[in-house]
Amino acid sequence: FFFLMIRRPPRSTQSRSSAASDVYKRQVPTLGAGQVLIKVAYSTINPSDLGTLFGKYPHTKDPNNFVPGFEASGTVVQAGEGGPGAELVGKKVAFFAGANTNWGAWAEYTIAYAAACIPLSDSFDLVLAAAPFVNPLTVISMVETIIQHGATSIVQTAANSALGKMLIRLCREKGIKTINVVRKDSIIDELRSIGGDEVLNSESPDFIEKLRAAVKHYDPKLLFDAVAGDLTTKILKELPKDSIAFVYGALSGFTVNNVEVTELLFQGKEIRGFYLTKFIRKVGGNISKLPGIENIETLLTATLKTTFNNETNLDNINEAIQKYRKLGGEGKWLIKCSN
Numbered sequence: 010f011f012f013l014m015i016r017r018p019p020r021s022t023q024s025r026s027s028a029a030s031d032v033y034k035r036q037v038p039t040l041g042a043g044q045v046l047i048k049v050a051y052s053t054i055n056p057s058d059l060g061t062l063f064g065k066y067p068h069t070k071d072p073n074n075f076v077p078g079f080e081a082s083g084t085v086v087q088a089g090e091g092g093p094g095a096e097l098v099g100k101k102v103a104f105f106a107g108a109n110t111n112w113g114a115w116a117e118y119t120i121a122y123a124a125a126c127i128p129l130s131d132s133f134d135l136v137l138a139a140a141p142f143v144n145p146l147t148v149i150s151m152v153e154t155i156i157q158h159g160a161t162s163i164v165q166t167a168a169n170s171a172l173g174k175m176l177i178r179l180c181r182e183k184g185i186k187t188i189n190v191v192r193k194d195s196i197i198d199e200l201r202s203i204g205g206d207e208v209l210n211s212e213s214p215d216f217i218e219k220l221r222a223a224v225k226h227y228d229p230k231l232l233f234d235a236v237a238g239d240l241t242t243k244i245l246k247e248l249p250k251d252s253i254a255f256v257y258g259a260l261s262g263f264t265v266n267n268v269e270v271t272e273l274l275f276q277g278k279e280i281r282g283f284y285l286t287k288f289i290r291k292v293g294g295n296i297s298k299l300p301g302i303e304n305i306e307t308l309l310t311a312t313l314k315t316t317f318n319n320e321t322n323l324d325n326i327n328e329a330i331q332k333y334r335k336l337g338g339e340g341k342w343l344i345k346c347s348n
Contacts (some may be wrong), residue, residue, distance in 0.1 A: 031337055032323055037118060040089030045123050049106060049346035051139035052081035052114040053315070054333050056235070056258050061107075062330070065263055071111050072299045078114030079107055081346065082138035087128070093121035101129040103141035103305065105296055107291070115140070115323060117347045124295045127305055136317070137309050139343055142296070144172040145313040147257065149301045150288045151233055152179050159331075162186035162227040164220075164244055167235035167260060168205065169196045171315050171341045176233070177205050178312045190244070200310065212238060220247050232256065233283065239263045241280065242272075250276045255283035317343040 040046060058077050060066040068126060069292030082103050088094035105125040107113035112120040125182035129138055163180065167173050181204035188207040189200055197208040207223045209216055211302050223245050232248060234241045235258030242265060245254045256265060261266075265280060272278045292298035301308060321329035329342050 028251070032326070037120070040087060040120065042089050042092030042153070042239050043094060043123050044089040044120050045085045045088040045094045045126065046116055046118060047081075047083040047102065047121055047126075048086050049081050049083040049114060049116055050135040050343040051083075052078045052346055053138075053140040053143075053317070054329065054342040054344065055143045056260065057077060057143060059330070059334065060259070061113075065259070075111040076113035076116050076119060077106070078119075078344075080105055081114035081119075081142060082129070082135040082141065083119075083346070088123070092123070097123055097126060097128060099136060101131060101133060101138075102126040102311075103129060103138040105142045115326065115344060115346065117323070124297070125295075127296055127302060129306065133306055136343065137314065138342065139317075140171070140315040141305065142307060143248075143310060144175055144300075144315065145305075146288070146299060147285045148172060148175045148179055148285075148313060149299070150285060151283070152183055152185070153174060153257075153300060154283075155180075155185055155231060156183070156232060158253075160185070160229070160231050162188070162206075162229040163231045163233060164188040164190065164248070165223075165233045165235075166190045166211075166240055166244070167202055167258065168208065169193075170235065172235070172316045174200070174203060175313050177203055180204070182312060186227050186229075188220070188227060188229060190220075190240070217243070217247065220244065226249060231255065236260045237265050238262050240265045242267050242269065245278055245280070246272060248278070249276065252276075253279045253281060254279050257283040315341055317341045318341070320345065322346075 037046060057079055059065060061077055084101055085097040088098050104121045106121050127189055163178055165173060165187060168192050177187050177200060186206045189205045190209050190211050192212050194210050200208045209219050228249060230249055230252040232254040233245055234254055234256045237256055237259045238261030241254055241256060245252060296302060320343045322345045333342055
């Protein structure tokens with residue numbers, strides 16, 4: 010077997026605006042106990058993938074020679090000796106890739122741990138399972154966090170993203186009100202139609218005025234933010250005392266700007282990171298123990314379904330990455346990894 014592998018050039022030779030990668034073949038090493046070899050069918054592009062490519066996510070063992078891609082679907086073709094995995098051979102799976110290894114999902118074949126695979130029925134469409142974890146499990150974890158904090162309403166940014174739409178739908182099912190922040194008026198009606206209670210354009214001159222009115226009405230104390238930059242603190246400033254901003258993305262850059270210390274000291278407000286891997290570690294890396302996994306096929310075809318707007322393959326991955334970045338992470342790319 011051979012990998013079709015993506016390699017990121019050394020950071021010293023690439024600019025912040027470029028994360029070009031090479032595609033080449035590499036022989037598969039001997040599988041370890043608990044590892045499986047997967048023929049990858051489909052994967053996708055996430056902001057976290059870009060963070061890895063730019064060296065912002067401390068994820069791989071060798072940051073200059075690795076396969077990107079956190080999630081995918083495919084078929085298990087081989088298992089390592091002496092450990093779980095043999096029962097997965099020949100089965101379709103959704104899997105989480107690259108955790109503390111150099112083997113990600115953007116490959117014709119890749120290695121994953123059996124504990125990071127979820128078996129699928131033989132008839133399940135692998136396109137629907139191409140983005141099974143990063144967004145769906147993050148949304149499930151967010152809702153778990155909301156419930157743990159006893160909150161009944163939230164604010165979220167990048168609400169038009171695939172994750173943002175999933176969060177709207179799942180919050181609606183759970184009776185949680187959502188104030189959704191976007192950058193265009195043209196998508197407001199769509200988000201309202203899927204259950205968004207308030208949809209506000211952060212580029213509008215009256216954004217803060219409308220945000221204050223929504224906050225007064227719904228009293229949200231949790232913000233889930235994928236943008237960072239100035240927007241995080243701009244919204245947090247308008248939230249009630251003891252509010253928490255969970256930052257899970259960096260669409261505007263890798264800093265949170267203009268944090269007012271008085272908001273933290275005297276208003277009891279907090280800014281925290283929100284990272285799915287932390288939740289996976291809580292269950293010892295065993296994906297099957299995460300909440301909602303037992304209904305994964307139902308979720309992936311309904312509430313947490315991913316709609317793909319564009320399609321590419323491994324040979325054209327660099328072009329797709331650049332287009333994805335220009336759109337600020339809006340829309341979803343399907344990567345066909347093998348025939």
